[in-house]
């Protein structure tokens with residue numbers, strides 16, 4: 001598409017968002033303050049009482065088929081909006097058909113196989129996204145990680161402000177800003193129809209502290225009444241029908257390593273990773289432990305934590321101790337995402353492997369009941385308890401871990417036993433604290449104020465998460481507990497050392513970033529370089545350098561990497577070895593994004609053929 005025309009599309013979008021709120025609300029998606037509809041201007045549809053809203057305003061319109069357009073919902077301001085959008089819809093349709101025909105040819109299907117999927121009952125939505133600048137970009141997403149449910153999506157991104165990121169094998173990559181380019185994403189329906197040949201990428205949008213950002217997205221969806229299934233031609237003995245990805249939870253076990261504090265960060269160092277695919281409707285703690293046993297010997301005192309998507313280890317770990325927790329893990333891992341589970345084990349004396357008949361859940365509950373011999377350690381509270389919050393003096397020794405409660409996450413503090421005296425009881429390790437008892441940071445009573453709706457909205461998942469520094473009394477005293485630990489990686493962090501400890505943290509962070517940078521260079525250029533990293537890893541490295549300059553105020557997206565310690569004590573970044581699909585299949589695996597720039601079409605993403 002000509003740059004001048006694309007410029008017009010962005011211009012009318014910007015002009016619409018610059019209209020006064022009352023003007024935009026004429027097209028509100030919240031009808032009479034009562035009911036949400038998909039079309040219109042507003043924010044996320046609020047389905048749950050406590051729902052995390054994205055830091056984004058949206059405006060949805062049905063643009064195809066023409067007969068389904070509701071022109072009364074099309075803005076009259078700016079006056080050229082309607083004409084431009086009619087034209088844009090037609091031009092995007094050409095691109096869609098072109099891409100779909102080529103994709104069908106690539107799979108040896110009839111040229112119109114996918115084009116025909118978008119028949120007269122199929123709907124195309126245009127979505128105009130506006131991401132206001134965000135004062136706390138590290139705490140909220142512009143758009144949460146998701147994959148599009150479409151056959152295909154065309155995204156016209158702002159080429160002045162980055163924000164769109166793609167997940168590949170557990171890592172996040174910035175989608176580069178190419179002027180006048182359109183990003184074409186394969187959606188879930190394509191993933192299913194192509195029998196997994198094309199992957200519907202999980203993506204998200206991060207916010208920007210200084211700049212606002214716009215995007216215009218065209219979603220091409222099939223007739224909702226039509227069955228989505230793999231093309232018969234793509235299924236044979238060698239290529240069995242892949243399971244519906246929406247029914248499968250991909251779990252990545254991180255095991256054999258150790259949680260290590262590096263400054264204010266928490267890392268899981270060493271160990272290994274393994275992927276299991278678990279049927280969502282069979283999910284239970286027992287099932288999860290069963291799958292873990294495929295990869296390692298499971299010990300009685302091991303603890304499993306789920307890392308809440310989009311969170312860091314330091315503030316996003318949720319203890320998995322019952323079936324409900326596993327279901328929540330499934331709910332919060334959207335289609336295409338990977339649930340990261342971390343196994344914590346301190347090599348205690350227990351050697352008994354949890355037998356397949358053993359009930360891990362009861363085991364944990366039993367531990368909770370056992371008598372505590374340390375008087376200042378509060379008893380464990382279960383999800384069912386509604387007693388008042390314990391305010392133990394021992395909390396200074398604890399680190400932040402979350403336990404899922406019934407639709408409310410309650411914070412649980414744990415103090416993993418690092419001293420030689422052996423294993424502590426579960427009761428000694430855990431204490432629950434209700435979230436509303438006033439901790440600082442992004443927790444407790446903190447709320448996000450949606451910039452345009454001017455309404456206060458609670459962040460459900462985030463609100464439960466307490467920053468590591470925030471303790472019950474607002475202080476952190478973990479250093480004491482660990483000071484005589486044998487763990488040489490641990491850097492005591494004490495809040496009263498003020499500037500000094502900050503300097504230590506920053507130095508540590510800078511060193512860590514530099515090491516990461518070197519590791520990524522090695523990954524790209526080194527002997528064992530896979531070459532599979534097609535999306536701008538180097539740009540991420542630049543970001544990392546920027547971070548150092550900014551004195552590490554903002555967490556980069558590549559913090560999803562895990563780290564290993566080399567013999568010389570260097571920490572190296574580890575890249576997951578496990579792709580989402582079976583790497584031994586004869587079908588080449590694609591994670592596909594096209595950039596369509598004028599008449600050029602470049603396949604940018606990787607092809608592990």
Ligand SMILES: O=C(O)CCC(=O)C(=O)O
Pocket residue numbers: 127129143148155157163164203205214215217
């Ligand atoms: O704003 C973007 O760059 C992406 C938007 C997106 O992924 C969506 O609307 O589904």
Ligand SMILES: [Fe+2]
Pocket residue numbers: 146147148203
């Ligand atoms: Fe999307």
